[in-house]
Amino acid sequence: RTGLIRIPVVVHVIWHTATENISDALIQSQIDVLNEDFRRLNTDASLVPSVFAGVAADCRIEFALAVRGPGCAVTTGITRTNTAVTGWTRNQTGMMSAAGGGHDPWDDTKYLNVWVCNYTDGLLGKGSFPGMPNQGVRVHYRAFGSGSLDPTYNLGRTMTHEVGHYLNLNHIWGDEPACTGSDNVADTPNQADEHYGTPSFPQVSCSNGPNGDMFMNYMDYTDDVAMFMFTAGQSERMDATLHTQRTGLLA
Numbered sequence: 001r002t003g004l005i006r007i008p009v010v011v012h013v014i015w016h017t018a019t020e021n022i023s024d025a026l027i028q029s030q031i032d033v034l035n036e037d038f039r040r041l042n043t044d045a046s047l048v049p050s051v052f053a054g055v056a057a058d059c060r061i062e063f064a065l066a067v068r069g070p071g072c073a074v075t076t077g078i079t080r081t082n083t084a085v086t087g088w089t090r091n092q093t094g095m096m097s098a099a100g101g102g103h104d105p106w107d108d109t110k111y112l113n114v115w116v117c118n119y120t121d122g123l124l125g126k127g128s129f130p131g132m133p134n135q136g137v138r139v140h141y142r143a144f145g146s147g148s149l150d151p152t153y154n155l156g157r158t159m160t161h162e163v164g165h166y167l168n169l170n171h172i173w174g175d176e177p178a179c180t181g182s183d184n185v186a187d188t189p190n191q192a193d194e195h196y197g198t199p200s201f202p203q204v205s206c207s208n209g210p211n212g213d214m215f216m217n218y219m220d221y222t223d224d225v226a227m228f229m230f231t232a233g234q235s236e237r238m239d240a241t242l243h244t245q246r247t248g249l250l251a
């Protein structure tokens with residue numbers, strides 16, 4: 001694909017305390033991060049180890065806050081809900097419905113729905129794979145946007161990671177230990193497990209030396225400052241998803 005795809009986004013801010021009611025500016029900063037990361041315009045792209053630079057990809061996907069709502073009315077692409085719910089845990093879905101104390105999605109075939117809320121169990125975010133119910137992504141308010149409150153996750157990469165899931169990317173280690181799992185992408189090395197923090201290069205596992213694991217991929221679990229690439233294979237997988245299960249976003 002040579003053209004660009006632009007995905008319309010609606011951000012539902014589900015807040016209980018004033019701090020959780022994040023600013024429009026922080027929301028726009030998150031959209032900007034997506035537009036950098038999915039176009040390989042991120043300033044840290046140059047940190048990709050040279051052995052992996054050849055597969056680092058411009059995914060040619062852009063994001064914009066919706067300018068028209070479900071009834072075609074002009075919108076900011078942001079909704080704000082003052083909820084009585086003080087916090088959520090990973091398997092709860094209430095933030096995604098008015099009945100549950102949150103906000104109903106806009107047509108989830110046409111918009112990328114994002115719910116920003118207060119997770120109290122350490123979860124940073126969740127992205128739904130194609131075919132799952134409750135289509136969209138959820139992100140902790142402290143990890144949403146560039147310059148957010150969580151010092152380890154303040155560059156907006158949680159959202160980049162969750163949108164990866166939303167477009168059918170698996171974790172880079174394939175979620176199974178001992179090298180048995182795969183992310184179904186050929187140009188990401190087979191990797192034993194997730195990484196945290198800011199690993200030094202290389203990290204060899206699964207006989208994948210000398211270059212080792214691609215822990216600086218957005219689909220690992222490293223700190224925001226330590227993840228800065230998607231690969232061409234991941235880009236192809238997301239593109240295939242956009243042209244099959246998520247064609248409504250292209251309209």
Ligand code: ARG
Nearest residue numbers: 124125157158161222223224
């Ligand atoms: N744990 C989350 C998930 O599995 C997201 C991890 C995001 N990592 C980050 N550096 N922001 O979807």
Ligand code: ZN
Nearest residue numbers: 161162165171
């Ligand atoms: Zn994940």
Ligand code: CA
Nearest residue numbers: 185188189190
């Ligand atoms: Ca792989």
